[in-house]
Each structure stands twice: as structure tokens, then as C-alpha cells.
Amino acid sequence: MTTALLARAVDRPLAVRLRRFVLVGTVAAGLQMLLLSAFVEVGEVNYLLAATVAIEITILVQYVLNNAYTFGDRSNDGRHEFLRGLLTTNLVRGSAIPIQLGVLFALVEWVGLLYLLANGVAIVVSGLYRYVLDARFTWGG
Structure with missing residues (x-):
């Protein structure tokens, strides 16, 4: 019973979307750290x-x-929608x-x-804020 309840919770659209958002955010955080390090260490x-x-x-x-x-199920397709979303x-x-x-x-x-x-740490702190606002305003959910 508990396993079935947990499986349903994990497969809900919000849970799937959050996992995808975190995956994209993790890739972006890695890129951001790489860029930050390059700008500071190489570019001074x-x-x-x-x-x-x-x-x-x-x-x-x-x-x-x-x-x-x-947000592929409600992506901003077409040039106008894509640019508005951007x-x-x-x-x-x-x-x-x-x-x-x-x-x-600080x-x-x-x-x-x-x-x-x-x-x-700063990426994690601001991450939930970004998700809530992006989900609501950028992809209208």
C-alpha cells in the first residue's frame, strides 16, 4: 500500500516536471561554475x-x-512565443x-x-524561487 502511494506520488506530473527542472538546473549549474571559474581564474x-x-x-x-x-508539453513554440518566453x-x-x-x-x-x-550554495538558495516564477509566468502553469 505504501509503495503504491509512493509510486503514484513520484509519477505525478509535478514530480516529473520538478525532476526535469532539477536535471536542467544541475547541468546549468555545472556550466555556470565552469564559466565563473574561467572568468575569474583565466580572465581575472x-x-x-x-x-x-x-x-x-x-x-x-x-x-x-x-x-x-x-515544459515540453506546453513549450513556447513559434518565433513570437519563443521570444516572448525568452x-x-x-x-x-x-x-x-x-x-x-x-x-x-555574503x-x-x-x-x-x-x-x-x-x-x-547561492544557486540552490535561489533555485526554488526561480522554479516557482518560471513555472507560473514563463510557461503559464
């Missing part, structure tokens, strides 16, 4: 500026992946940039964490 860019650019690049990548995979996700996810940068700054400057570790 300040970690906050580097994080801002890396975040924006991953916003674009995540939109394409989430539109096709996570603008919307930039506004939605862009509103999370101050949260992520604030957490990053953990690096006040706690003394390494910037990559602090960025990983």
Missing part, C-alpha cells in the same frame, strides 16, 4: 561581475532546455540575480567561503 574578472555574466549565459541555456524538456524568463530569472549575488557576496566576504563553493 571580479567574482561578482563574472558571476553576473555566467548567470545570464546560463539563463539563456536553461530557457532552451526547459522549453524543450521540462524575455519573460530573463525578467523572472533576472529578478533572482540579486538574491544569488547577495548570497554569494558567503565570500562575511563567512570566508571560496567563491565557487559560495556560488553553489
